[in-house]
Amino acid sequence: MPMRFLDEMDISGKRLLVRVDYNVPLKDGVITDDTRITASLPTLELALSKGASLVLCSHLGKAKGAFDPKFSLAPAAKRLSELLGRPVAFAPDCVGPEAVKMAAALKPGEVLMLENLRFHAGEEKGDPAFAAELAKLGEIYVNDAFGTAHRPHASVSGVPAVMAACCGGLLLKKEWEFLGTALEAPTRPYVAVTGGAKVSSKLAVLKHLLGKVDSLIIGGAMANTFLKAQGLEVGKSLVEDNLLDEARSILAVAVEKSVRIALPVDFVISMDAGKPLGEMTSAGVCDATAVPAEAVALDVGPKTGALFAEVLSPAKTVVWNGPMGAFENPAFAAGTMGVAKVLAGLDAVTVIGGGDTDAAVHASGLASKMSFISTGGGASLEFMEGKELPAFKALREYGK
Numbered sequence: 544m545p546m547r548f549l550d551e552m553d554i555s556g557k558r559l560l561v562r563v564d565y566n567v568p569l570k571d572g573v574i575t576d577d578t579r580i581t582a583s584l585p586t587l588e589l590a591l592s593k594g595a596s597l598v599l600c601s602h603l604g605k606a607k608g609a610f611d612p613k614f615s616l617a618p619a620a621k622r623l624s625e626l627l628g629r630p631v632a633f634a635p636d637c638v639g640p641e642a643v644k645m646a647a648a649l650k651p652g653e654v655l656m657l658e659n660l661r662f663h664a665g666e667e668k669g670d671p672a673f674a675a676e677l678a679k680l681g682e683i684y685v686n687d688a689f690g691t692a693h694r695p696h697a698s699v700s701g702v703p704a705v706m707a708a709c710c711g712g713l714l715l716k717k718e719w720e721f722l723g724t725a726l727e728a729p730t731r732p733y734v735a736v737t738g739g740a741k742v743s744s745k746l747a748v749l750k751h752l753l754g755k756v757d758s759l760i761i762g763g764a765m766a767n768t769f770l771k772a773q774g775l776e777v778g779k780s781l782v783e784d785n786l787l788d789e790a791r792s793i794l795a796v797a798v799e800k801s802v803r804i805a806l807p808v809d810f811v812i813s814m815d816a817g818k819p820l821g822e823m824t825s826a827g828v829c830d831a832t833a834v835p836a837e838a839v840a841l842d843v844g845p846k847t848g849a850l851f852a853e854v855l856s857p858a859k860t861v862v863w864n865g866p867m868g869a870f871e872n873p874a875f876a877a878g879t880m881g882v883a884k885v886l887a888g889l890d891a892v893t894v895i896g897g898g899d900t901d902a903a904v905h906a907s908g909l910a911s912k913m914s915f916i917s918t919g920g921g922a923s924l925e926f927m928e929g930k931e932l933p934a935f936k937a938l939r940e941y942g943k
Contacts, residue, residue, distance in 0.1 A: 602660045721914065
């Protein structure tokens with residue numbers, strides 16, 4: 544059954560239970576980045592404009608099935624109220640008599656934010672009884688939380704099964720359209736850029752992409768494993784020695800499928816192995832064939848930047864997941880920022896996988912130049928592996 548989305552539903556006068564992703568960073572009870580809240584606004588504003596009332600549910604942090612004040616969603620309710628320009632009531636729990644009473648009292652155009660879902664163990668366990676309690680709070684279920692779309696939790700998979708009607712929100716629809724089109728029907732040439740620390744976290748993605756892309760750029764620490772698999776020494780750089788055979792296999796399959804793989808040809812290195820990242824300093828640039836034994840490769844070098852730019856220049860579709868180096872330290876940020884700059888200048892569909900890549904693109908100041916930035920790190924990775932995510936599966940199975 545095809546999924547339905549909010550803009551296809553009759554929601555006038557209905558009370559919507561909306562699963563949002565307000566897992567935002569907090570410092571001393573203050574939100575330091577409200578990107579995920581602002582990303583939900585089109586869905587909420589559409590629903591409110593049609594006379595619906597809203598009951599919003601989310602998790603925040605790693606709450607372990609019990610109340611923990613440092614993971615309260617109260618700051619998110621306050622910030623949402625400012626962004627919407629209307630009051631947002633806050634329920635002291637996400638289920639139970641008080642939540643039911645507050646939800647039932649909502650009038651069209653009113654908004655209620657529930658307390659953290661993960662204060663109940665039933666959320667992460669996917670407990671049907673907990674899902675049934677949540678379902679009492681609305682008439683139509685709307686999932687707009689792509690960041691948790693890969694989690695078979697009660698609010699993701701369980702609630703749609705027991706609601707009278709369910710659909711995806713506008714943010715979920717946008718993720719579905721951009722990631723789905725990029726992976727299944729890309730305008731070519733199609734280039735994937737992968738980075739980050741470990742091959743192990745991207746292994747399934749790399750294998751899936753080899754059947755799709757024209758070129759594959761591999762940067763970040765994960766590139767070290769591929770270089771060592773080819774016989775190069777990478778000093779004290781991070782390497783997954785147990786995956787050298789997997790790396791060789793991926794390189795061989797790329798040759799079979801005529802996929803060009805671009806690996807770093809030079810690095811920005813540090814001689815500060817063992818120090819915290821923030822204290823490490825640059826010791827200059829060296830070729831990938833001449834990494835000193837005591838060196839740690841922490842960014843791709845300028846020759847690599849030029850190589851990657853050349854591979855990207857003809858692209859019409861680009862998916863990027865994973866930074867090119869330890870960009871959190873300015874000494875090792877140039878490679879990642881360089882890729883962001885190249886993508887910003889392309890006449891192409893540019894899709895950014897969430898997590899660290901999202902943070903890097905925002906740090907570059909070029910976020911507005913990208914076609915789409917995913918709000919889900921793990922979810923976008925699993926989507927790129929070709930998996931059916933639990934959120935989409937539930938909306939398809941129970942979309943009434």
